[in-house]
Amino acid sequence: MSSVIEKKCLYLSNFFKTAIEQNRLFHSLILYGGNNYLKYLLSMEIARQLNCTESGEENCECQNCRWIRENKHPAVVTISKIDNKTDSSLTVISEEQVNQVLDTLINSSNYHRVFIFCDAQMKSLSVEEKEKYQEYIDSGFCLPQENIEDKVWFPMGINNSNFSSVAENAMLKSVEEPPSNVTFIFLANSKDDLLQTIVSRSQSFFVGDMDKINYETSFFEKYFENYPYFDMTNALSFAKCLYSYQITKNYDTKYVLDCIQYYLTELIKSNYDNKVLFNIIMRDIEKIEESKKMTDSYIKEQTVYEDLAFYLAKKCKY
Numbered sequence: 001m002s003s004v005i006e007k008k009c010l011y012l013s014n015f016f017k018t019a020i021e022q023n024r025l026f027h028s029l030i031l032y033g034g035n036n037y038l039k040y041l042l043s044m045e046i047a048r049q050l051n052c053t054e055s056g057e058e059n060c061e062c063q064n065c066r067w068i069r070e071n072k073h074p075a076v077v078t079i080s081k082i083d084n085k086t087d088s089s090l091t092v093i094s095e096e097q098v099n100q101v102l103d104t105l106i107n108s109s110n111y112h113r114v115f116i117f118c119d120a121q122m123k124s125l126s127v128e129e130k131e132k133y134q135e136y137i138d139s140g141f142c143l144p145q146e147n148i149e150d151k152v153w154f155p156m157g158i159n160n161s162n163f164s165s166v167a168e169n170a171m172l173k174s175v176e177e178p179p180s181n182v183t184f185i186f187l188a189n190s191k192d193d194l195l196q197t198i199v200s201r202s203q204s205f206f207v208g209d210m211d212k213i214n215y216e217t218s219f220f221e222k223y224f225e226n227y228p229y230f231d232m233t234n235a236l237s238f239a240k241c242l243y244s245y246q247i248t249k250n251y252d253t254k255y256v257l258d259c260i261q262y263y264l265t266e267l268i269k270s271n272y273d274n275k276v277l278f279n280i281i282m283r284d285i286e287k288i289e290e291s292k293k294m295t296d297s298y299i300k301e302q303t304v305y306e307d308l309a310f311y312l313a314k315k316c317k318y
């Protein structure tokens with residue numbers, strides 16, 4: 001496994017590995033949030049685990065693993081407005097492009113085919129971007145296109161401006177009834193960037209991009225002592241605790257929500273063998289993404305925190 005994946009989201013990588021071993025991975029995955037290089041590398045790692053003919057070890061030298069690391073595997077294909085297309089519409093993933101993908105599915109294959117849908121551009125990175133992304137670029141997985149002078153292949157989230165709705169609709173039937181040995185992976189910044197009909201037929205994963213040093217968790221940890229059980233009587237005081245922390249420290253709401261998300265991703269790392277807990281945590285992480293969106297709509301912080309607190313408490317009844 002690439003060390004950057006291990007560092008940033010080992011829990012997800014392990015989850016996918018186990019799901020693949022147990023043959024219970026959905027045929028359509030949405031990776032959202034975080035940074036797009038991380039999501040892209042995670043997709044390549046999933047493709048590698050699906051195709052490895054040995055035991056899936058990180059340094060495996062089987063032909064499939066080598067081809068995937070070199071980004072030359074015939075069955076692992078990146079689909080973006082600039083990758084793997086024959087038509088000239090360089091602004092969107094076109095219907096023609098999607099139809100070509102679907103046409104290839106008619107023939108059976110000995111490989112597990114993986115199609116990674118994202119947006120991309122060739123881009124010169126700023127100094128800050130270089131600092132942020134270099135470890136992803138040097139991950140050990142080649143990118144779909146080589147550098148052109150100082151421009152590097154730069155993945156971005158798919159959305160309705162770069163993935164035509166006609167093209168997306170053309171995908172729908174295959175997402176619903178996928179041929180065997182095919183996995184579609186969509187990389188998006190938010191689940192709302194895809195058609196609801198695609199989202200409802202896919203398994204979604206928030207991919208955090210969080211380095212430990214930046215997040216404080218001690219101020220709310222006591223509320224998570226019995227997690228996933230979350231006492232309704234504590235819900236209001238939990239919401240108050242978050243709000244007063246934000247005010248005292250002069251942090252913004254998103255940062256406070258990031259801290260909780262970070263805490264939950266750490267919890268996954270130590271519990272990834274527990275499938276039930278894993279699913280609950282993933283759901284709660286998604287809920288926190290929704291809370292972040294509420295703050296974008298200028299909803300008051302207290303309301304956002306209360307809504308989250310009651311969600312966590314109410315969930316325990318089911």
Ligand SMILES: [Zn+2]
Pocket residue numbers: 051052053054055056057060061062063064065066
């Ligand atoms: Zn291998």
